[in-house]
Amino acid sequence: MFKIHTAFILLAILILGCDSNLTTVTYPGIGTFSLTDFYHPIYRPIVLLPNSPEDMNATFCLYTPNNVDDFDELDWNNTDHYESTRFDANLDTKIIIHGWRGDSQEAWLSKLKDTLLKAKDLNVIIVGWPGGAKTPYTQAVSNTRVIGIMMGILIENLMKEFNVSLNSFHLIGHSLGGHIVGYAGKHLNGSIARITGLDPAGPFYKGLNETEARLWHTDAKFVEVIHTDAQPIIQLGLGMFETCGHVDIYPNGGQEQPGCEEQAEDEVPIEGGIYEKYKFSSCNHGRSHDLFIDSVSPTISKPVSYLCESYDSFQNGECKSRCDGSECVIINPLVHSYPVNQSYTQGKRFFMATAAEENYFRYQYRIDLKMIKNDISIKPLLTQVELRFINQDGVDEQFFFSKKSEVFEDETEYPRLFVLNTDPEQLSKIEIKWTLGLNIIPTKMNIEYIKVTALSFQSNSTNVEPITMMFIPNIDGGIPNDEWISCERNQINQ
Incomplete structure (x- = not known):
């Protein structure tokens, strides 16, 4: 009964939106958006017009080996100050973005940034879009395309200003951020080196056949996806079970993560200052970025996943256990791609088992x-x-x-x-x-x-x-x- 009640609350959060008489909106340099874009009577029954780039309250904070703790702020559309930043054209660049109801101060963003910079000399850019990521969810979904294009334009400007290649960029996004990095990749015609989707959001995305509407394997030269909360929305799952990368990894089956059995209560704004407490599957959903952070410098075991028909088959030992060819992948955030045959692995699922707490890869x-x-x-x-x-x-x-x-x-x-x-x-x-x-x-x-x-x-x-x-x-x-x-x-x- 509790889950049904909670599901209805979540549904209310998803569909609430702002009234508007407009049917299209155009933002110069970004594009024109319509209320019919990616509409689907089942999978996306509500389509809202996105907010303006200014309403995103977007920040692009640059960290390098020379400024690990203090950042240089980049303007996505103005390169006048780029020369005064500490961007290093000789280093690869990783751009990280949060999801719904998040901001650039989320602890996992800083932890991933610190872990990456400790492991390798890099440019790391943390993107915040708190103005666009807030409730209602349907508005945040519509805003993802705008912030994704803004990221794409930022990358184009960095390329022009510093003469760097698209092969040096790796985009990492969690939840709605997983689709935002896809939109950035689409803006760059799929020529960016790598995209990592950390449990890309499921509601209003899964089930859509239009690949322009969501993260897809054509958005970069190499796209990997880590699924950790792929239960149906009626069971409070916020991710998607569908494959969408060259490599799709499903830790512990991709739906429920060990240690997340007891969900913490979370307060979510519904409307007009009213807050509803409900058990949000944030633990399962957030486990994707926890695992990715752990995979940068695993302390016990390599994070190996194996190609298999299902997690039950994997648990029962029915899958090929040799790690040769494209039958297994080892998660590695520090490389541009994995040595797999992408045409073979695309559309298939890789499974692994992890522990319930940090040092997940045992x-x-x-x-x-x-x-x-x-x-x-x-x-x-x-x-x-x-x-x-x-x-x-x-x-x-x-x-x-x-x-x-x-x-x-x-x-x-x-x-x-x-x-x-x-x-x-x-x-x-x-x-x-x-x-x-x-x-x-x-x-x-x-x-x-x-x-x-x-x-x-x-x-x-x-x-x-x-x-x-x-x-x-x-x-x-x-x-x-x-x-x-x-x-x-x-x-x-x-």
Whole structure:
């Protein structure tokens, strides 16, 4: 009931707009906009005229290695002061923009800027458009095209003033900002080096077939999209599940992120000074930029994602696990593109699993537990299984293979996906314990092997190929109930 109530509130926020007798508006140097632009009776039933460039209250704040903490402000349409700024024509430029109800002071923008500048010498421009990004949402949607073109004009002016190439620019946008960078790319005829869409907004965009209306893979030479909140709007999802880049990455399935189960209440203005508290899916939606920040300099594992039909298939180990060709991508904000066949990866989905808190990129493991034929045990065996990973220093990490009692059938292999802290190159031994479920007759669990495939590696490792390790229980006649049994490594295949 709460979600239905909240969905209606969100719908009200989306459709409220300003009355106007105008049907078109023209802003010199920007373009002409109409109330019929990208109208769709289902996916965009409300179209408003955009506000003027002045109403965007846009700011373009330049940071470089010489001014990490204080910025030079750029005018998007006036180059007179450009020479006095600290823009470095020898460096690549990354331009970052926020989404709905945001501004240039959002913490994630500064954190991403600082992380990028610590990792590499760059020009970083943070774009704010608070006047255009405010409620109602429908007005902000209409304003995205104006601020996107303003960004495109800024880039053209930087090119003219400093003789820099479009190949040196990377645009990064969150939520509505994900579509704004697309509009900037369209203005530049798709010739910019790279665009990253961080959970591009879904409401009023998903379902539209007109590629001019939203972020699309033709907006840059390389377009990647990270989806983290792609649930339907009725379930408060603010992103989109549809693919729109050369590479579309879906961490944890792209809909619900670990650690976001309890949403914080947020106050949103409805109309006339009235505020409504409701649980906004900002955690899932914002996880996209948190992951991107973490991927600049991952401290534990490389952020590897794998091509797969679905997240269920990925979790069940049904996807190709070799990281060759275009079957996997490693998120890297510091390069211009990924070494993939774009015509092959476009329209497909890449999946990965992450942790629930910072240092999100840990070791992804596929673990296959194979049951052996057992004529004595009760069938089926209802039990809960725990594992311990033990590294070469004797440090262990304990976790449940099955979080609740489940049936384990003879001669069946059970695949699972886990995100762990244990370095696969240091894993030396596994211990296993099972706990009796509803079975009342004493029995043993007969396991043929535990196969462990490491799908990701140390952040500083040159290895990108999965490692497969086989572990065999050190006991004959089956594993007794409620006892830890050691399984030694039997072989390694790379």
